[in-house]
Every structure is written in C-alpha cells, then in structure tokens.
Amino acid sequence: MNLAKNKQEIMKQVAVLVSDEQKAQPVEVIAVTKYVDVATTQVLVNLGVQHLGENRVDKFLEKYHQVKGKSLTWHLIGSLQRRKVKDVIDYVDYFHALDSLKLAQEIQKRATKPVKCFLQVNISREASKHGFYVEELDGLLEELAKLDKIILVGLMTMTPFEASDDEKQAIFHQARLINENLAKKKITQMPFEHLSMGMSGDFALAIKEGATFVRIGQSFFKE
Ligand SMILES: *Cc1c(COP(=O)(O)O)cnc(C)c1O
Numbered sequence: 001m002n003l004a005k006n007k008q009e010i011m012k013q014v015a016v017l018v019s020d021e022q023k024a025q026p027v028e029v030i031a032v033t034k035y036v037d038v039a040t041t042q043v044l045v046n047l048g049v050q051h052l053g054e055n056r057v058d059k060f061l062e063k064y065h066q067v068k069g070k071s072l073t074w075h076l077i078g079s080l081q082r083r084k085v086k087d088v089i090d091y092v093d094y095f096h097a098l099d100s101l102k103l104a105q106e107i108q109k110r111a112t113k114p115v116k117c118f119l120q121v122n123i124s125r126e127a128s129k130h131g132f133y134v135e136e137l138d139g140l141l142e143e144l145a146k147l148d149k150i151i152l153v154g155l156m157t158m159t160p161f162e163a164s165d166d167e168k169q170a171i172f173h174q175a176r177l178i179n180e181n182l183a184k185k186k187i188t189q190m191p192f193e194h195l196s197m198g199m200s201g202d203f204a205l206a207i208k209e210g211a212t213f214v215r216i217g218q219s220f221f222k223e
Contacts, residue, residue: 005219007047016208030075030126032217038066043071053077053215057084059180064091068136077215079130086110096156096196099130102142108147115149118156118196123171136179145187154194155179159202168202173191
C-alpha cells in the first residue's frame with residue numbers, strides 16, 4: 001500500500017469538501033489504525049498524521065506506548081467494557097463510544113481527570129448497533145450532569161452499511177440537528193460542539209452535514 005499517496009488523497013478530499021461547504025469549523029481526520037501494526041502506524045505519524053483512533057483497548061495501549069510523535073491526539077472509538085476502563089481511560093484524549101450510564105459511572109470512578117466523550121447515538125435504530133436512542137437523551141443528560149469527569153463534546157453516530165447515500169445523509173443530518181439542540185441547552189460540561197461521524201465509505205456526506213471529526217481506516221491502507 002502507498003501510505004503517503006493515500007494520506008495525501010484523503011487530506012485533499014477533506015480540504016476540498018471543507019472549502020466547498022465553507023465550513024466554519026475545521027474537520028479533523030482520525031486515522032483508524034486497527035488494521036495495521038505499530039510500525040505502519042509510525043509511518044503514518046511520520047507523514048504528519050496527528051489524530052489516531054483504535055477501537056480495542058489492547059491495541060490502543062500498544063500503539064499509545066510505542067508510537068512516537070509530537071502532539072498526537074489519541075481517540076478510543078470503539079465500545080469499551082467497564083472492566084477495562086481503569087486500564088485505558090487516562091490515556092484517552094477523546095472517547096467516541098459512550099453508550100451506557102453504567103459506563104459513564106465507571107469512567108467517573110476511575111478517571112483522574114475529566115474525559116472528553118462523545119455520546120453514541122443509534123439514529124438508524126439498528127438492533128445490532130450500540131448507542132442511545134434519541135428519546136433517551138433528555139433523561140440521560142440529567143444523570144450525566146452529576147458526573148464531573150464526563151465532558152460531552154458531542155454526538156457520535158454510524159450509518160447502516162447497506163443504507164443508500166440519501167439515507168446516510170438523512171442520518172447525519174438528524175445527528176447534527178440533535179447536537180445543535182443539545183448545545184443550546186448550555187449545560188455545564190456539555191458543549192456539544194463536535195460531531196464524530198463519517199468513515200471511509202461516507203465521510204463526504206458526513207462533512208456536508210457538519211462532521212468535525214471523521215474516522216477513516218480502510219482508505220489509508222488500500223492498495
Ligand atoms: C473501523 C472503524 C472506523 C473506520 O472504518 P473504515 O471503514 O475502515 O474507514 C470508524 N469508526 C469505528 C467505530 C470503527 O470501528
């Protein structure tokens with residue numbers, strides 16, 4: 001695979017989308033390195049990638065401890081088992097998959113500093129997907145407001161693999177509207193200023209609908 005070329009193409013596509021849409025907020029590209037080893041991840045960092053994402057705790061820790069670079073930002077993007085919170089939470093800059101109150105309570109107990117979290121929402125209501133249903137959010141925020149280690153920076157969502165582009169765009173659009181409404185509540189520690197959405201197959205649609213973090217894996221590592 002040609003990492004330098006792939007990286008350049010992704011960054012260019014994102015830059016073009018950002019300027020076409022005249023986005024006020026920058027869009028950060030998280031390179032999802034779950035498919036590759038430490039050495040390949042290091043090559044990406046040497047090419048200038050600063051945001052790294054992993055979906056599993058063991059892989060996250062391996063890369064966190066071995067990959068070297070200036071001002072790297074570490075994203076844990078996959079669902080987190082409560083018993084693993086203590087092993088990893090203090091190394092995480094952004095946690096993208098907050099999907100239960102019990103998990104938030106465990107983070108509250110184990111983290112030594114506030115953690116920037118995305119609430120994962122299941123807008124498409126797929127049974128196989130993690131995340132809260134939209135109607136659960138109000139009651140949930142009341143509970144989360146009691147936890148001073150949880151900073152809710154925004155929503156994270158994913159689209160069904162088989163959905164059409166129109167369906168995907170509608171899901172991203174809805175996520176953006178909900179995020180904006182939550183931001184308007186101005187709850188302490190809940191800025192809802194970011195949106196984590198868009199993967200290799202749909203990041204253009206996500207950026208059009210206001211993503212501020214896209215999580216891209218496969219496109220970095222294709223042939
Ligand atoms: C793997 C993964 C991604 C990246 O998906 P690609 O299709 O490889 O770009 C994004 N988000 C999560 C939660 C993932 O597990």
